[in-house]
Amino acid sequence: MRFLPLTADDRQAMLAAIGAESVDALYRDVPAAARHPEAIDLPNQKTELQVERAMAALAAKNLNCSQAAAFLGAGNYRHHTPAALDYLIQRGEFLTAYTPYQPEIAQGTLQVLFEFQTQVALMTGMEVANASMYDGATACAEAAAMAQRITKRKKVLVSGGVHPHFADTTDTFLKFTGVDVEILPPDAMGLEDLIGRVDDDLACVIVQTPGFFGHLKDFSALAEAVHEAGALLVVATTEPLSLGLLKTPGEMGADIVVAEGQSLALPAGFGGPGVGLFASRSKYLRQMPGRLCGETVDVDGKRGFVLTLSTREQHIRREKATSNICTNSGLVATAFSIHMTLLGEKGFTGLADYNHARAVEAARRLAAVPGVKVLSSTFFNEFAIAFDASAAAVVEALAAKNVLAGVPASRFYPTYPELDGVLLVAVTEMNSDEDLDALVAGLKEVLS
Template sequence: MRYLPLTADDRAAMLAKIGVKDVDALFRDVPKSAQAPREAFDLPDAKGEIEVERILSRFAARNVAASDVPFFCGAGAYKHHVPATVDHLIQRSEFLTSYTPYQPEISQGTLQALFEFQTQVAALTGMEVANASLYDGSTATAEAVLMAMRVTKRPKAILSGGLHKQYIETVETVANLHGVIKRAMASPGRAEDLLPLIDDQTACVVVQSPDVFGLIRDLKPLADAAHAKGALLVVVVTEVVSLGLITPPGEQGADIVVAEGQSLGNGLNFGGPYVGLFAVREKFIRQMPGRLAGQTVDADGRRGFVLTLSTREQHIRRDKATSNICTNSGLCALAFSIHLSLLGEEGFTKLAAINHSRAVELADKLNAIPGVSVITPAFFNEFTIKLPRSAAEVVEELAMKGVLAGVPASRLGYADDLLIVAATETNTDEDIAAFVKALEEVL
């Protein structure tokens, strides 16, 4: 038992100490439907390295990868082309092997990369200052709510119904003990009226644009209403490429902007690791979570970089810290910056325009199919369609035809006949034709 050195008696003693009778009890919170029976894998007790590689390769071959078939899934994670240069550069040893700069001023290269990343994020979001990244978009949203509560000293956060369900659940998990989290109801394809929910106890209103159904919202009226009551507006962006065409949230009155940066430099990666973007108004900088790289000059007048305004739990007393986030997604943030630098401002805008045109073309063709209707009136590269029957069933049937058609809204707790569809620069005319043809056949 080279890799499992514990004896049966050792395991029994550990289980007794924990207070459970067997190992299965440790997985009791995992739904039975998500648990595969052990016999389903039919794994042998021992094999040589070559045999193990062959067995695992057969398991892997049962997956359908996003690059294998026409792919139209989104809902918070998007398939974009990542230039080979990005992967080549981030695998340099000084980037790939570096970790948290505990003696940061020695790591000038790392700090400069983070400083450039922050500058890019601030420019994209239309905000004055950004931090050196958080884990992902959902945890960044939760940190934004906690920050708003600290700034306003108020207990209530209002969450738009158009906010991705998993973001809502993350906020509730992280922030529920700190205040009152109030969900608003969403009508797919329409912006709900959040104004009546804002009162003198409201710390922030959290709204996503484009929302989980793809709808682009006008944020200015909501920002004005929140500010009139002394509340902050938190804007969430799950598709950062949209900022190449849409007016930045900062120019629409947002106080805090959080985003998922996966679309730039980072692949789908089966759900992670991703990179959370976090940007704020300068007046709130001391309440911002995470790291902040700053630019300065040394004793000889040379340009240098430092970690500044360090209000994290590693630097000051935990009870005084603005965040217990203990590291940033450094390598993912670097990939983001390299990809965006390669694109440049003009290239990024062009990429966004291509995404939008692909989605418009697909929406028009799907909308022409009898029984199918596009219900998102204004969108970027993602929209929702209404089907004459279960979207989950349709998706399964289309997968059998070699098309991954989107994300059934029912997976996120919404109506069963809605399908969330995304199109990016990676979708060809042939992909779109295959989707349309397959959908016509199953309907």
Template sequence: MRFLPLQNDDRSLMMSDIGIKDVEELFLDIPSDIRSKAISSIDLPEGLSELKVANTLKSLSKQNISCDDYNSYLGAGANQHYIPALVNYIISRGEFLTSYTPYQPEVAQGTLQVLFEYQSQVAKIMGLDVANASLYDGASALAESIAMALRINKKKKVILSGNIHPYYLETTTTFIKHLGAEIEIVPFNPYEEEDLISKIDGNTCCVAVANPDFLGRVSSFNGLSEKCKENKALLIVTGSEPLALGLIKSPAEIGADIACYEGSGLCGKLNFGGPSLGLFATKKEYMRQMPGRVVGKTCDKNGKEGYVLTLSTREQHIRRDKATSNICSNAGLMATAFSIHMAMLGGVGFKNLAKLNHSKAVALYNGIKDAKNVKVLNKTFFNEFAIKLNGIKADELIEKMMEKKIFAGVTLNKFYKEHEDILLISVTECNKSKDIAKFITALLEV
């Protein structure tokens, strides 16, 4: 088998050194009837050559239609972006790809420095003091943020905006169910502005909002952080499109104590939703309550600067049942990709990419805003907005558009059964202007 260096003569020599005649003697601690059962019961094919493996996967991949095959306006938590080739080249280098969590800093300075730079970039983008070295994804990062707020602020009432991505809400509810919180999710209503402020009182532990929110709306949340402060409640800002932060106020600018976003859209391709990347940042005063790995700068015994994993007394391998989180493996390689992309964009490029996205979304909006058969629900948006259809269900529209090789968007019905006529449309730099024009025509004709 091609992954195994040992040959039979190696095995014989090694067995003789060990003092056994058959490798089975090393498995004697497993009861023999159990071993026999495994031999007789497991029914799987023999191994395949690399060529056959490649052919098998190619044929499976061809049973999918991709967002490159069709013009895609799919978003709702995963927006398609173009990532410069250098990013994937670097993260494919074995030195980054095939190393472990950097427990031994002297032989992991590459990974550690990249993560330190990543933490610097994430902190800057969020406008907050410190970031960790990544969490699994946006949804679980929100869950961890709430759990952290519960540790800091020993109150129970957790208020979640209904405009947060429904999968984030579901994940968060699942995750914090047993931590003694009282969770209040504001009912989702795509037609009205949400009133969060009146729900905050002295018992409120934390409030979480999304920016942009699930429908793509952006806000400065006037008065929200003041009300939170008055009531000593922590403000958490989340979202799935951190690129918006190139044009809209950062979480810190709207008064956030904790920010958590999905970062994978800026790391690589869509990949059917995974691997993902949870961006996480907070204020310095809460640093020791953060979940996840953190890289810090220090020096070696000669005074030379270097990087290490630090603040590990928060973590499961030291603190066990009292750890701030159970997380061990995180999204290291995705964080690396994110960091490389951010370094390639720089502040200038980040803003330009955000502006390009917004301009394309505005172009689509302008093309349909006066139409009779569709109504844009958003007053504000970054690169995604919701339209209400007239006389056709979103599902039917999606089917019709597929005949034109267009993925028209995501139906809200997928998340909220009662909303059958609302379609969520995302526009990014990947959508060519002439395709957007065609999409407008197609939408107007429906």
């Protein structure tokens, strides 16, 4: 039996109302290469068991991280997920919880978000954090918009070390509002110098640590130059575990910090979902997007939690809203907070230290492989290597040997042929000595 919520007449009425001739006309801006060339022949019906088998057969075509020696990263990282975390977030109180509009019946949700904010503020070295964003890329875009509101300026400079998804989302988010977003070329060697590009027209400079290609930098001098020009410094990260070992963005002088929190919340999951971390200086609190939970006391003097700041169009007049993001990644934020609580400060820093040690060992061994050059002179748990062959071709060859060697830079930068041989390799606590042996042996064979 088919279930279609709209009749043919319903659809025609809707198309007429918006001035479209057909459903296909709604997709005219989608590139032809992204559209299926012809109608898909779907059977009228299948039983639940048949559908499960069909989906399982499709899934079996993928080589996932649990089946191979996996060194995938590039903004989405694989860490061990404690069994307690998965159990807790599936409890009904968390899994089915909705936006806490009524604090008197949502104290548990509000307290978790309050703890989440505290953890994010501490790990980034900032004074205040919100109750999460959709993901790191949208958080980055919101940070640039926030900087524009604060400075009243219309120019944003994005470092070539920023993840392309963060940079492109920021550009898409702001280009229709009259803001000029300049994205610098990819900084594969970590040689970019931004201080000379700072001028009085900038609303903000956006940088990333560790950089997309793994490089680590202290942005303290850049922060001084940015502040002297009356602009703000936005620091992004795609691997928040690095903050357990590195100098925090707050210590470097950042005004706003954004991050993708997936690596400390959920498994890699073929790219998602994620959770956006967002923190800033307290003086910019009222320009922060999203919402913020606060602690208070009730009429009886008992501790309680409420939504302290809700500058979204759902709560205030649309023209006064600081964000059009209508919700947060509440369940993923809960998972992040639970994992951080299970780790504790000692576990967090210890895990960060172990990740770095594993990556250093991997880089040392890969550098000894003939034809391999390590490009990242400093890094946390991910670094870039290069060889004369196509990185994408090498990855495919090693996948046939059950080794997911990393992510080719060309996947993100197809218009930069000089990056065709660059591969991003991420090493975490999930990579065993046997995994590294397989990667080294595979590269020796493929590159010989």
